[in-house]
Amino acid sequence: MTDRLDMTAVYLRPIWDSCDELIAKAKEGLDNVLFDTLIGTGVSGSIFVPLLARELGCYWAIARKSNDGSHSFNAIEGDIGERWVFVDDLVDSGATLKRVQRQVDNWTDRHNWETEFAGTYLYYEGMRRTGYFPANHIFGYASVDCECERCID
Numbered sequence: 001m002t003d004r005l006d007m008t009a010v011y012l013r014p015i016w017d018s019c020d021e022l023i024a025k026a027k028e029g030l031d032n033v034l035f036d037t038l039i040g041t042g043v044s045g046s047i048f049v050p051l052l053a054r055e056l057g058c059y060w061a062i063a064r065k066s067n068d069g070s071h072s073f074n075a076i077e078g079d080i081g082e083r084w085v086f087v088d089d090l091v092d093s094g095a096t097l098k099r100v101q102r103q104v105d106n107w108t109d110r111h112n113w114e115t116e117f118a119g120t121y122l123y124y125e126g127m128r129r130t131g132y133f134p135a136n137h138i139f140g141y142a143s144v145d146c147e148c149e150r151c152i153d
């Protein structure tokens, strides 16, 4: 290959460098989860979520950030089925997750479509929190209502 200017951010690197591995892990992590749709957001989501959904044979959608300068009127692009998983590299405060949940709720209400949030899948191995988190898991502090391994420990 010819030389190039490398503008790939550190958090995007794993999508290029270990895509097959990330997909294999996601298949495993989501194995017992009932869902038919993956929803992501941002640049990393736009790259990874369609790839992953294609491998898993499910629907996918991307929730736009409000400031992405798009000419589209759609807050969400893609297909939303009956149960969706939020896919992201990491969740810190949970603000992005809440925004995406609001967008999905508004969007599906407007179109008279019922869909259920089935949890979060975090794929970025560099972070301490990876894997699947149930819908009632709360990011940012210990969640008493959640029965996932991380909250029980």
Ligand SMILES: [Zn+2]
Residues within 6 Å of the ligand: 133, 134, 136, 137, 138, 143, 146, 147, 148, 149, 150, 151
């Ligand atoms: Zn939990």
